[in-house]
Amino acid sequence: MAYPVSFSVTRPTARPSKFRLAAGLWIALMVSLWYFEQYDSVAGVLTGAFFVVAIVAAVLIRQKGAEQYLAEAEQGPIKWLGHAMDLLSGLSFANNRVLKVRTSGAPTVGSALLRVILVFPHAIVLGLLGIFFVFIQTIASIATLISGTYPEWAAKFVRGHLRWTARVLAYMASLVEEYPPFSFDTRDEAALPEAPV
Numbered sequence: 187m188a189y190p191v192s193f194s195v196t197r198p199t200a201r202p203s204k205f206r207l208a209a210g211l212w213i214a215l216m217v218s219l220w221y222f223e224q225y226d227s228v229a230g231v232l233t234g235a236f237f238v239v240a241i242v243a244a245v246l247i248r249q250k251g252a253e254q255y256l257a258e259a260e261q262g263p264i265k266w267l268g269h270a271m272d273l274l275s276g277l278s279f280a281n282n283r284v285l286k287v288r289t290s291g292a293p294t295v296g297s298a299l300l301r302v303i304l305v306f307p308h309a310i311v312l313g314l315l316g317i318f319f320v321f322i323q324t325i326a327s328i329a330t331l332i333s334g335t336y337p338e339w340a341a342k343f344v345r346g347h348l349r350w351t352a353r354v355l356a357y358m359a360s361l362v363e364e365y366p367p368f369s370f371d372t373r374d375e376a377a378l379p380e381a382p383v
Contacts, residue, residue, distance in 0.1 A: 189371070190288035190362045193271055193352035237302050237309075239267075239358040244298035247360060256289045256361070263359045264289075271352050287356050291363030298360045308354045308366065312347070319347050346370025 243263065247255050255263075268285040326340035346369075353366040 189353055189364065189367060190290055191353045191356040191366075192284075192286045193349045194284050194286075237358070239355055240298055240302045240305075240360070243293070243358070243360040244295045247293050247298055248295050252292045252294065255293065256291075259287070259289050259361055263361060264356075267352070267355050267359060267361075270355065271348065285352055287361050289361050291360070293360035293363075301358055301360065304365070305354055305358055308350075308368070311368065312351060312354065315347055315350075319344065342370075 243255075246262070250258070264285065264287050267287075268283075271285050272283050322340050322343050326337050326344075329337050329340070350366070350370060356362050357364075357366045
């Protein structure tokens with residue numbers, strides 16, 4: 187059975203101009219330089235923000251109760267996580283991003299806070315893969331500028347990293363009971379765009 191969280195992206199219908207490709211490369215290079223110049227502080231902020239999801243979930247579960255929290259998830263936590271995934275995937279030039287979550291379980295304040303500890307191995311692995319994400323995105327931007335198409339090897343990595351992040355964030359928000367797999371799991375998903383938008 188498939189994990190109850192999916193994140194998909196689709197290809198744009200029109201090929202972007204060379205100007206847009208150059209702008210995408212410039213943004214990727216600036217993000218890369220900034221990221222590595224500020225690595226210690228950026229890694230700390232991202233890690234802290236990652237765990238804030240569980241704390242906010244615990245507060246909402248305490249205020250609303252588990253049933254109401256899950257019943258209102260589509261308009262609250264799922265919508266917010268969708269916006270966060272839009273922001274993350276914006277660096278990969280993905281298009282038509284869709285986050286789907288099939289809520290499950292009966293979350294409690296204690297279980298929501300315990301997830302901060304349980305998800306720590308995912309945070310370490312995704313943090314390390316984030317370094318490769320920045321390098322791959324920069325290389326893919328250069329390749330896209332030269333060839334006009336987004337490399338498939340980069341699309342697979344970026345798509346897998348984003349899907350893994352979406353599963354972990356949904357678990358941290360206590361939207362699903364099942365522990366997320368350590369997997370890119372890129373089957374049955376639409377490919378990333380051929381070129382940046």
